[in-house]
Amino acid sequence: MIRILHLSDPHFGAADPAVASLFLSRAPGYSPDLTVLSGDLTMRARRSELVDARYFVERLPRPRLVVPGNHDIPAFNQPLHRLLLPFERYRQTFGREIEPVHTAPGLHVVSVNSNKPYGPYLDWSKGRITCEELKRADQRLSGAPGCLKVLVLHHPLVAPEGHRRDLVQPLDKLLEMTARRRVDLILCGHFHCSHLDAVGPAGAWRSVVSQAATVCSTRLQGEPQGFHMIRMTMERIEIERHVYRDGDFATETTFAFTRGESGWLSADAVTRREITRAS
Numbered sequence: 001m002i003r004i005l006h007l008s009d010p011h012f013g014a015a016d017p018a019v020a021s022l023f024l025s026r027a028p029g030y031s032p033d034l035t036v037l038s039g040d041l042t043m044r045a046r047r048s049e050l051v052d053a054r055y056f057v058e059r060l061p062r063p064r065l066v067v068p069g070n071h072d073i074p075a076f077n078q079p080l081h082r083l084l085l086p087f088e089r090y091r092q093t094f095g096r097e098i099e100p101v102h103t104a105p106g107l108h109v110v111s112v113n114s115n116k117p118y119g120p121y122l123d124w125s126k127g128r129i130t131c132e133e134l135k136r137a138d139q140r141l142s143g144a145p146g147c148l149k150v151l152v153l154h155h156p157l158v159a160p161e162g163h164r165r166d167l168v169q170p171l172d173k174l175l176e177m178t179a180r181r182r183v184d185l186i187l188c189g190h191f192h193c194s195h196l197d198a199v200g201p202a203g204a205w206r207s208v209v210s211q212a213a214t215v216c217s218t219r220l221q222g223e224p225q226g227f228h229m230i231r232m233t234m235e236r237i238e239i240e241r242h243v244y245r246d247g248d249f250a251t252e253t254t255f256a257f258t259r260g261e262s263g264w265l266s267a268d269a270v271t272r273r274e275i276t277r278a279s
């Protein structure tokens with residue numbers, strides 16, 4: 001069994017230090033094989049925020065895989081940084097690689113950068129993946145027979161009920177790729193809203209999506225802070241949704257998915273009801 005601790009969007013600069021400390025104290029108890037942080041470590045990539053984010057990341061259980069989010073690019077008060085060197089401060093803090101890969105026995109994890117400093121659209125916080133980035137992820141996800149395949153990015157592929165639907169683009173090409181490569185699990189964040197689902201092109205392979213809430217920021221979107229604890233084999237994926245309430249993190253729900261010929265399907269009534277409401 002592979003155990004992945006999935007957290008997202010700590011947003012140092014707008015983080016609750018008590019919740020951050022509580023999470024750091026709880027995290028080692030899950031003994032994860034991998035800790036994944038799916039972006040938005042800071043608010044505006046300010047130096048003080050990056051210092052706090054680094055302190056937090058260095059105390060997460062190892063091994064860990066961290067990707068940037070749209071908030072980890074300097075804002076418009078730093079136009080030259082944003083336009084010319086958008087990831088330089090992130091790279092100086094967390095290393096040059098913004099699309100890290102992790103391989104371990106039975107596990108192959110690839111990431112793709114969905115954050116862009118500008119583009120031919122008004123809202124530059126939206127997620128976009130270039131043809132080159134998609135091709136690179138495609139190549140990295142090839143092979144790895146007998147391994148569980150995981151893709152990490154910041155922006156969502158599915159919108160929970162009642163939420164805005166600015167999903168990563170080009171979504172159809174991304175899903176065609178994850179179906180062709182038979183990706184088992186996709187980890188993302190950005191909406192600050194916990195959501196679990198199985199997605200794929202019509203009639204093709206479906207991957208489980210773990211979209212995590214913010215782990216410790218005060219930028220709440222109608223639900224408290226939380227994280228996901230994932231346990232997966234080639235036949236079954238179980239995801240515990242942990243939620244911060246009354247001064248502690250508690251397990252709220254456990255979702256289960258089973259693997260079939262066309263990919264992953266929800267395995268219990270609780271999950272089916274959730275997906276029905278979200279569709």
Ligand SMILES: [Fe+2]
Binds near residue numbers: 009192
């Ligand atoms: Fe965020």
Ligand SMILES: [Fe+2]
Binds near residue numbers: 070189
């Ligand atoms: Fe974001």
